Amino acid sequence: MxxxxxxxxxxxxxxxxxxxxxxxxxxxxxxxxxxxxxxxxxxxxxxxxxxxxxxxxxxxxxxxxxxxxxxxxxxxxxxxxxxxxxxxxxxxxxxxxxxxxxxxxxxxxxxxxxxxxxxxxxxxxxxxxxxxxxxxxxxxxxxxxxxxxxxxxxxxxxxxxxxxxxxxxxxxHWDIRVAAVVLSSTVKKVSSRAGMKRTVETSPFYSGWIDSIPKDLREIKDAIKTKDFEKTGSIAEANCLKMHATTLAANPPFTYWHDTTMRVMQTVQEMREKGIPAYFTIDAGPNVKVLYLPEDEGKVKETLRTIPGVTDVILSKPGQGISYL
Amino acid sequence: MxxxxxxxxxxxxxxxxxxxxxxxxxxxxxxxxxxxxxxxxxxxxxxxxxxxxxxxxxxxxxxxxxxxxxxxxxxxxxxxxxxxxxxxxxxxxxxxxxxxxxxxxxxxxxxxxxxxxxxxxxxxxxxxxxxxxxxxxxxxxxxxxxxxxxxxxxxxxxxxxxxxxxxxxxxxHWDIRVAAVVLSSTVKKVSSRAGMKRTVETSPFYSGWIDSIPKDLREIKDAIKTKDFEKTGSIAEANCLKMHATTLAANPPFTYWHDTTMRVMQTVQEMREKGIPAYFTIDAGPNVKVLYLPEDEGKVKETLRTIPGVTDVILSKPGQGISYL
Structure with a gap:
């Protein structure tokens, strides 16, 4: 067995x-x-x-x-x-x-x-x-x-x-890439579980978050279907910002972001201004994940690696589901 | 005339x-x-x-x-x-x-x-x-x-x-102090006027913001009346975070914060952990204002001055209203 x-x-x-x-x-x-x-x-x-x-x-x-x-x-x-x-x-x-x-x-x-x-x-x-x-x-x-x-x-x-x-x-279906940006300081004062709970119970923005999800989901599924990277990336980035914004309005307020988190976000937006399509997303912690296209891998990795406070950049492709060995 | x-x-x-x-x-x-x-x-x-x-x-x-x-x-x-x-x-x-x-x-x-x-x-x-x-x-x-x-x-x-x-x-009535923390980079991509407008028109969090104001106002007026610095400061800080959170959910999302803004916020929270009551507030821009008590002026100024990316700290007391010269 x-x-x-x-x-x-x-x-x-x-x-x-x-x-x-x-x-x-x-x-x-x-x-x-x-x-x-x-x-x-x-x-x-x-x-x-x-x-x-x-x-x-x-x-x-x-x-x-x-x-x-x-x-x-x-x-x-x-x-x-x-x-x-x-x-x-x-x-x-x-x-x-x-x-x-x-x-x-x-x-x-x-x-x-x-x-x-x-x-x-x-x-x-x-x-x-x-x-x-x-x-x-x-x-x-x-x-x-x-x-x-x-x-x-x-x-x-x-x-x-x-x-x-x-x-x-x-x-x-679609080879888009994800760079996991590793920060030198990754202290997390509020666990995901506790942060989620506090937000649901106290944030006046929580109902706004919930109300906005169906449209985000509908639009990102369309974008994935048509392989529209700009649309997929901007919906994901905006959804991440919205999620993190709910924590700032919790009681007491909190954030998972560090100063380096903010610097990585700024750098990703600067990459876009320079014509490299890249978008960030952040889970309940200070680390940033960057979405990019395979042809930009070299530039994206190099740009992210040189941000002060970033210690490593780990690249990944779309992966498979469950397998039995 | x-x-x-x-x-x-x-x-x-x-x-x-x-x-x-x-x-x-x-x-x-x-x-x-x-x-x-x-x-x-x-x-x-x-x-x-x-x-x-x-x-x-x-x-x-x-x-x-x-x-x-x-x-x-x-x-x-x-x-x-x-x-x-x-x-x-x-x-x-x-x-x-x-x-x-x-x-x-x-x-x-x-x-x-x-x-x-x-x-x-x-x-x-x-x-x-x-x-x-x-x-x-x-x-x-x-x-x-x-x-x-x-x-x-x-x-x-x-x-x-x-x-x-x-x-x-x-x-x-109450001598509380404000330190204006001057950042080396103060670029602001969205004016207050435009940012306010975009938030009102597009942020799903805007009604949550509005709904939360009467309680904040009622409580901070009580705290000012009784000179409760911890309460005054925490309500002000939470209100500022809430305001900035509304912009993160706007379409397109935006923020007035820079990485140094985030670092100053972290430093203020660290001061509190060390027993110095200090609270921040931020208007529609990257600069941070820090509220503190007169007896902590030396420590607060020194701590803020040594944050990388901070070029100056300007101190102020409560001021008078209109006067005619």
């Missing part, structure tokens, strides 16, 4: 920012992402009759505490689905997501865990079922089931049965 | 951000400011029967173009009020508002012009009438009629008759 799966992380172009149900991880808005080739997690799940509790090894180190509990709680959902409540597993995960790049490894992590876990326990889920399950481990992970562009449809039901990701366009 | 008046600029603690009537300069929200001792304009208006048009000298240099037109249009309002439509004036203004400090000289400028102009033409207006008139030259100038803390009540009438500033507390 053993299986291994690999999943890539993804970068949201239309951000997931707020839960309507904390336990089921049901979002207040739909979101859209690009799965990335360069960053992935490989996970082996082995259910064994003789175990009395789960074991979780991350990069060959045993993990306990909160991270262990999230994994074990997620396996509980799988066990319940399979009707095998007393069957525990060893989980071996390997992260090829450099921490400094500022990607949440939970996206690739829970997608790989869901795929390996369900296969190991003997279930055969289609992608939609797998995405719905994955969502309950990590919201953004629900999109990593698919390669290329995927949309997590928020759904409307209270049991979460209609909240899962669907494919928008595969990786091979 | 000659008079000289002096008016100080002011810094808004609850921001004026949006007009409901562009011609009459009627705001979409009430605002509150502190008049500052260190920055002022002195203006002499001399109505002379032999002139065929107005003349405007700023710091001994003749001014034409848009700035001239704003002054002459404002004198038209005074002439109409006085029933002396064909009487032109020479206007001599001297600005003691360092441009680099990033204060709008229009606040002190139009307050001094209104006071000198009405006195020179023979009218005697009370402060409320003077503020209502001043508002039509520059919205924020309506608050500079008063010393100390003043509130510009937005009013509700379409003719603007109930839109003017009122005193909240005089300068001698």
């Amino acid at each position: 053993k299986a291994t799966a690999k999943a890539h992380t993804n970068i949201a172009l239309i951000k997931y920012w707020g839960k309507r149900d904390e336990a089921l991880i049901l979002p207040t808005n739909s979101s859209l992402s690009l799965t990335l080739d360069g960053f992935f997690t490989t996970t082996t799940v082995d259910f064994q009759a003789n175990l009395t509790r789960d074991q979780f090894m991350l990069d060959d180190e045993p993990v306990e505490g909160e991270s262990y509990q999230r994994v074990s709680n997620f396996l509980d959902i799988i066990r319940t689905m399979a009707g095998k409540e007393n069957l525990y597993a060893t989980v071996h995960s390997k992260n090829d997501v450099p921490t400094a790049a500022g990607f949440a490894s939970s996206a690739s992590g829970f997608a790989a865990l869901a795929a390996a876990g369900t296969k190991a326990i003997g279930m055969q889920l289609d992608n939609q079922e797998l995405s719905r399950l994955t969502r309950q481990g990590s919201g953004s992970a629900s999109r990593s089931i698919y390669g290329g562009f995927a949309e997590w449809e928020m759904g409307g039901k209270t049991d979460g049965s209609d909240s899962f990701a669907v494919p928008v366009a595969p990786a091979q | 000659k008079a000289t008046a002096k008016a100080h600029t002011n810094i808004a603690l609850i921001k004026y951000w949006g007009k409901r009537d562009e011609a009459l300069i009627l705001p979409t929200n009430s605002s509150l400011s502190l008049t500052l001792d260190g920055f002022f304009t002195t203006t002499t208006v001399d109505f002379q029967a032999n002139l065929t048009r107005d003349q405007f000298m700023l710091d001994d240099e003749p001014v034409e173009g848009e700035s001239y037109q704003r002054v002459s249009n404002f004198l038209d309002i005074i002439r109409t009020m006085a029933g002396k439509e064909n009487l032109y004036a020479t206007v001599h203004s001297k600005n003691d508002v360092p441009t680099a400090a990033g204060f709008a000289s229009s606040a002190s400028g139009f307050a001094a012009l209104a006071a000198a102009g009405t006195k020179a033409i023979g009218m005697q207006l009370d402060n409320q009438e003077l503020s209502r008139l001043t508002r039509q030259g520059s919205g924020s100038a309506s608050r500079s009629i008063y010393g100390g803390f003043a509130e510009w009540e937005m009013g509700g009438k379409t003719d603007g008759s109930d839109s003017f500033a009122v005193p909240v507390a005089p300068a001698q």
